[in-house]
Amino acid sequence: xxxxxxxTEAIVSELSRSLIxxxxxxxxxxxxxxxxxxxxxxxxxxxxxxxxxPDCPVQVVGHPLGFTKSGATRIVNRLARxxxxxxxxxxxxxxxxxxxxxxxxxxxxxSANSRYMQKFKELLAKVPPETVPEVMKTVTVMARSLxx
Amino acid sequence: xxxxxxxTEAIVSELSRSLIxxxxxxxxxxxxxxxxxxxxxxxxxxxxxxxxxPDCPVQVVGHPLGFTKSGATRIVNRLARxxxxxxxxxxxxxxxxxxxxxxxxxxxxxSANSRYMQKFKELLAKVPPETVPEVMKTVTVMARSLxx
DNA sequence: AAAAATAAGTTGATCATGTCAACTAAATGG
DNA sequence: CCATTTAGTTGACATGATCAACTTATTTTT
Numbered sequence: 464x465x466x467x468x469x470x471t472e473a474i475v476s477e478l479s480r481s482l483i484x485x486x487x488x489x490x491x492x493x494x495x496x497x498x499x500x501x502x503x504x505x506x507x508x509x510x511x512x513x514x515x516x517p518d519c520p521v522q523v524v525g526h527p528l529g530f531t532k533s534g535a536t537r538i539v540n541r542l543a544r545x546x547x548x549x550x551x552x553x554x555x556x557x558x559x560x561x562x563x564x565x566x567x568x569x570x571x572x573x574s575a576n577s578r579y580m581q582k583f584k585e586l587l588a589k590v591p592p593e594t595v596p597e598v599m600k601t602v603t604v605m606a607r608s609l610x611x
Numbered sequence: 612x613x614x615x616x617x618x619t620e621a622i623v624s625e626l627s628r629s630l631i632x633x634x635x636x637x638x639x640x641x642x643x644x645x646x647x648x649x650x651x652x653x654x655x656x657x658x659x660x661x662x663x664x665p666d667c668p669v670q671v672v673g674h675p676l677g678f679t680k681s682g683a684t685r686i687v688n689r690l691a692r693x694x695x696x697x698x699x700x701x702x703x704x705x706x707x708x709x710x711x712x713x714x715x716x717x718x719x720x721x722s723a724n725s726r727y728m729q730k731f732k733e734l735l736a737k738v739p740p741e742t743v744p745e746v747m748k749t750v751t752v753m754a755r756s757l758x759x
Numbered sequence: 760a761a762a763a764a765t766a767a768g769t770t771g772a773t774c775a776t777g778t779c780a781a782c783t784a785a786a787t788g789g
Numbered sequence: 790c791c792a793t794t795t796a797g798t799t800g801a802c803a804t805g806a807t808c809a810a811c812t813t814a815t816t817t818t819t
Binding site for chain 2: 527604
């Protein structure tokens with residue numbers, strides 16, 4: 464392996480390690496108790512999916528999370544119990560359960576989102592401001608590529 | 612709120628949202644079954660901590676994870692059962708249990724790391740290559756700032 | 760030096776959260 | 790109209806973390 468190649472490996476290694484650290488801190492334990500109603504990370508992702516998908520079927524809620532339909536049912540029920548979403552039988556197809564976000568859900572989602580943003584801003588404050596747009600572009604592209 | 616301010620908010624919001632998505636895919640469900648011996652993400656982080664800390668006390672393993680000492684004991688025991696670490700009573704202080712990584716642990720850690728790198732490289736392949744160093748610097752700084 | 764406080768680690772009980780497989784009920788299509 | 794597929798649910802189970810109570814070892818106080 465060439466010297467240059469080794470250097471690249473080292474860079475990618477550190478980069479991926481750093482990202483994992485960020486992932487963990489933003490992750491399952493990241494928002495604990497810091498947000499109203501104690502929304503966990505998967506709950507946040509699920510709620511966001513519901514808010515962005517009109518008449519969202521239960522299974523679809525599980526997609527961005529990589530859950531089985533069983534897991535999807537459970538997280539949907541949890542959010543429903545908390546009053547953040549409603550389950551409505553579809554008029555077109557009675558098998559399908561349209562999940563819709565409630566007023567309270569919208570409020571909580573906004574609140575949780577701003578919490579995450581706060582956390583993220585604290586991070587951004589430590590990097591040179593002129594690089595922020597570049598970083599944003601990159602992160603966005605990476606995130607988008609995950610969706611396929 | 613000024614127009615400019617609103618724009619910044621929108622950018623930060625999207626950025627943090629994207630990062631959460633990346634976090635999730637790199638996260639608890641990200642490496643499932645893809646790595647030898649099925650190392651979970653917390654196990655990976657714990658093992659890495661052990662490998663970087665000479666004679667690592669049990670509780671310290673839990674620090675980067677945000678675990679209680681109880682949780683630390685359990686994850687340490689799990690890694691020990693898998694033969695990835697050894698627990699040695701400290702000669703200085705018999706209360707302390709020095710955790711050290713084994714040969715096998717080193718091997719698995721390298722292997723898991725390269726899996727994560729692979730995943731990360733796939734992501735990086737989608738961004739303009741000339742921005743990679745910039746992104747690396749930024750992500751590293753952000754990760755470092757989390758440690759305090 | 761003995762007693763009290765502190766600290767590291769463990770463990771039983773419990774909780775939260777996800778999977779799997781079997782199920783119900785509704786739609787679809789030969 | 791019956792067979793198949795599909796959406797969703799549920800019971801049994803596995804995993805993984807917490808909490809509080811505990812043991813053992815060290816340090817501090819008196």
